[in-house]
Amino acid sequence: LLKDPEGEKILQTAYQFANLQTSTRNIVTAAERAAKVVFALKTYAHDDSSGNKTEANIIEGIDTILTLYYNQLKYGVDVIRNYDDSLSAILCYPDQLNQVWTNLIHNGIQAMESKGTLTIDVRQQDDQIKVSFTDSGKGIPPDVIPKIFQPFFTTKPPGEGSGLGLDIVKKIVDKHQGQIEVESVPGKTTFTVVLPMEIVSE
Structure with missing residues (x-):
């Protein structure tokens, strides 16, 4: 092919075609990602004001x-x-639970300084749903753990945290008659939200 007088043109055309395919795949992937983000934003912004x-x-x-x-x-x-994946839908305040997931995911990312592993476990145990978020960050000191759900308590530098995130999380979990637990050692911190299984009546 390289000896063919048209070989260079053929290779150039093939290269351009390969780049075109790659660009097309990238555009499709970006479009799919954008669609997911738009859907997520619409879902997150939905407000159920019925109470x-x-x-x-x-x-x-x-x-x-x-x-x-x-x-x-x-x-x-x-x-x-x-x-x-066999979990049934439950009766809850979904917008408020989304605030819980947002806070716990955000805190996990910050604890790892955006480098590490975030493990999310969702399972049913008897008549409860357990949702756990485990990050590979530096951990929470034992003397700090009893204080983290107190309003305005924060270990972040001034201006970087209000100290209300976990307080709000606990209030929302309490509203669902659930519990939130935390276990932490260096390199592994787990927040577990336990919710009662309130199944939708058929």
């Missing part, structure tokens, strides 16, 4: 937040999803 619990899928809510955090995750955070 009543509504049917929601916990896993879909978490994935919505992960989509919104895609740019912060893609360059240094490996996300491991351990989902029980």
